[in-house]
Amino acid sequence: MIEVEGLTKYYGRLAAIRGVNFRVESGEIVGFLGPNGAGKTSTMRILTCFSPASAGVARILGMDTREDSMKIRQKVGYVPENVPLYEWMRVRNYLEFVARAKRVSASDRSAEINRVAESVGLDQVMDKLIRSLSKGYRQRVGLAQALLGNPPILILDEPTIGLDPKQIREIRQLIKSFSHNRTVILSTHILPEVSQVCDRVIIINKGSIVAEDSPSNLMKSHGKFSRARVVVRAPDAEATELFSGLPGVHSAHSVAPAENDEVAVTVESSPDIDVRPALARAVMEKGWDLLELRSLQVSLEDVFIDLITEETEDQGAPEDQERKEETA
């Protein structure tokens, strides 16, 4: 279990995170979502006891990161962004070093290394130099070092960055497979990753938490409109006019040019109304052919962009303000 209260981190006079509060229950997989420079890495560095917080408290399994740093470090496995490893070491030697550093007892060490290596699929490359491994395998070595010592908490900073789609899928599956009986926090700015892997999302922007919920709830609550897609065989202008006139509909516009008399229309309506029955009825009354009718999901991406732009609109472009944003 992880509890964070009023966590603040300053770099000089610049605040990377300001008064961040959240809780992660044991066994949860939580996605930490935010644009580059939002404070994800800073938060993770505090949780892993790499860096002390300027203010606020972070408790892991009830222990304070400031007071019980050594105990916490044994309970937390960490994979930093870009997985910095000792390039010149062989995988086995590297894992031996980490096992020793994490105080795995000498008698269990080789069994532990083999167990972890097997679970992340490293057994084939144990005698290779880390330098010669592909990015996907390096990420696995990163995961392996985090898993050594069997920590109940895993903190992964951008675990899929720079990987190809196949590797991304493999790493995600690995993360999922470790998450039984473990608490996992992973940061990312790849949005589908969150909905696929995480139970809950914490969206952070400019050092503060802007939203916190399950991916599906976020998508429900943060869409400004619910949208439906209708494909009918009818004249374009007539169809859009008909649909915009229906009760609860904000707007309707054709999305694709008509082809074989078919027209595709996106209908936006208030989020609390399902307009599909009304749409179907209207089409039937006109005697048109209804070819397709479905509601369009608001993507997590829309929610994300929505949330982070709401915050930044009056503060200038988000790109200008990298992680070390000036405090007022």
Added chain:
Amino acid sequence: MTGLIAVFRKEMAGFFVSPVAYCVIASFLFIFGFFFWANMSFMSLVSLQAMNNPMIAERINLTDIVVRPLLQNMGIVLLFLIPLLSMRVFAEEKKSGSIELLLTYPISDAAVVLGKFLASALLLLIMLLATWPSMILLFGIGDPDAGNMLTGYLGLFLMGGAFMALGVFVSSLTENQIISGALTFGAALLFWVLSWSSTLAGDPWGTVLRQLSILEHLESFYKGLINVSDLSFFVLFTSFFLFMTFRSLETYRWRG
């Protein structure tokens, strides 16, 4: 302790997988060989001349003509080479980012600093021990003063360790190995020559400068003495910079 051993072993392995340690040791031994040959040639020249003059013959010996100048020269060579060994100790890890992982393992900062320092010190010791075969040869051809030789080596080791601690500290300040090496060399050279200006400075600063100078404290070891004040100077010098490294890691964490 386990953490210290883990760091120590990793550092040791780090020295020997890259060619750096081999190159530095090879250069050191090559230069040692050169001076050994030069001093031995000088010795044989002096001995030839002394054959006609028993007064001189009584006063020449291997310790004064071969061993002591050789060790003095090697002290200067170490001054050049130690920055090359110490420069990577922290700088490399800071550059690659691996220090972030290292500092989140359950190893205290003190153990990280000590593990790294002890590995570097062991490398220095290996380097010095590798010169012993030549020194042992001397016992076959003459009668050098073994005690004097040992205190000389002790002095070299203490001096090397002090510079190594200085180098480890400088290395913890930067992620650029060249900067780390250059600054270490500059600082070490300054500590070396500090006593040269002591007469110009006058008292009390002259005394302070003299007391801070490495060369000044090394002298007694070359002469075959183990002086408590000189011994404690090196121990304090080394501890001071190790402590500074420890503090430097702490500020690195705050800034991280």
